[in-house]
Amino acid sequence: MRVLLLGGTTEARRLAGLVAGEFTVVSSLAGRTRDPLLPAGDVRIGGFGGVTGLAAYLRETRIDVVVDATHPFAATMSEHAFEACAAVGVPLLVLRRPGWSAGPGDDxxxxxxxxxxxxxxxxxxxxxxxxxxxxxxxxxxxxxxxxxxxxxxxxxxxxxxxxxxxxxxxxxxxxxxxxxxxxxxxxxxxxxxxxxxxxxxxxxxxxxxxxxxxxDRPAAPAADTVSTADDAATWLRQRGR
Missing domain, CATH: 3.40.50.720 (NAD(P)-binding Rossmann-like Domain)
Structure with a gap:
């Protein structure tokens, strides 16, 4: 199974480390950081050229599954991933760490x-x-x-x-x-x-x-969503069977 993993977040790197030995994983980084922490597996750096470019990439490289593990505020990339996956018919999983909640003593x-x-x-x-x-x-x-x-x-x-x-x-x-x-x-x-x-x-x-x-963070795409890399790995393994 060929997996496109979007994002250079901590969760994305952990997920790549968990499944790179089981699937062909390509991690896509935006390229905004000059010295990024690189994940396991293959890495591509730079944009796709909007929804059309991402959809073309999914077809050309025969991606089976996309995991959107971008930063919770990378709303444009998440929107493009959702639309491109829908256009090509590729399953999309959103990996988002939970947000914060105020507790006693917080102002x-x-x-x-x-x-x-x-x-x-x-x-x-x-x-x-x-x-x-x-x-x-x-x-x-x-x-x-x-x-x-x-x-x-x-x-x-x-x-x-x-x-x-x-x-x-x-x-x-x-x-x-x-x-x-x-x-x-x-x-x-x-x-x-x-x-x-x-x-x-x-x-x-x-x-x-x-x-x-x-x-407040923007709304996540209306796709299957998990909050941890371990849950994302489980989801991918179920898809790969």
Missing amino acids: WHRVASLAEAADLLPQRGRRVFLTTGRQGLASFAEHDGCWFLARSVEPPEAPMPRRMEVLLDRGPFTVAGERELIIRHRIDVLVTKDSGGSGAKLVAARELEIPVLMV
């Missing part, structure tokens, strides 16, 4: 977009910890009244806030490390996306009573 404010988060900032704080990725910094470029600590894997590009310090780092992160970072930079509000994962920064924010602006 969260859910918003629909980065723009809405930016609009709320002056009411929530002035020293901002941004963990929304480098491509989202433009939404905060006009906030000269705030100071930003922006963390990303790759250096950001303009437009971005004028008063900003960039921290280049890649997770996983620890609660102790996040707590120290927030205290050292005198952060008084955290802005992040509901991407799921360990959530060390959210625990640190709770402990330090820091408010959080949480951007």
Whole structure:
């Protein structure tokens, strides 16, 4: 069975490691990171050219199954995968890590977009910890009244806030490390996306009573969906029988 695995997420790499010895796995990475962590099996880097290009790729390479394990906010790629698989008649599985839920002691404010988060900032704080990725910094470029600590894997590009310090780092992160970072930079509000994962920064924010602006994730495609790489591997093995 030939499997196209979309995404460079932790879950995608784990799934590739679980099934690369059983199936022919091709992992497709967007190419936005210059030094990506490579999964087991074959790897292709770069886009497909929209729905038409992806559908052509599925036909030409005789892909049997597609697993969409992209980042929960990669809505365009997920939409293209859904439409291309429907056009070609290839089964699609969506692998999405669970989102976060607020608990006792959390001071969260859910918003629909980065723009809405930016609009709320002056009411929530002035020293901002941004963990929304480098491509989202433009939404905060006009906030000269705030100071930003922006963390990303790759250096950001303009437009971005004028008063900003960039921290280049890649997770996983620890609660102790996040707590120290927030205290050292005198952060008084955290802005992040509901991407799921360990959530060390959210625990640190709770402990330090820091408010959080949480951007809701877009809806996932209406396809078979699992939340762990192990469940995705089980689904693939059932298909491969």
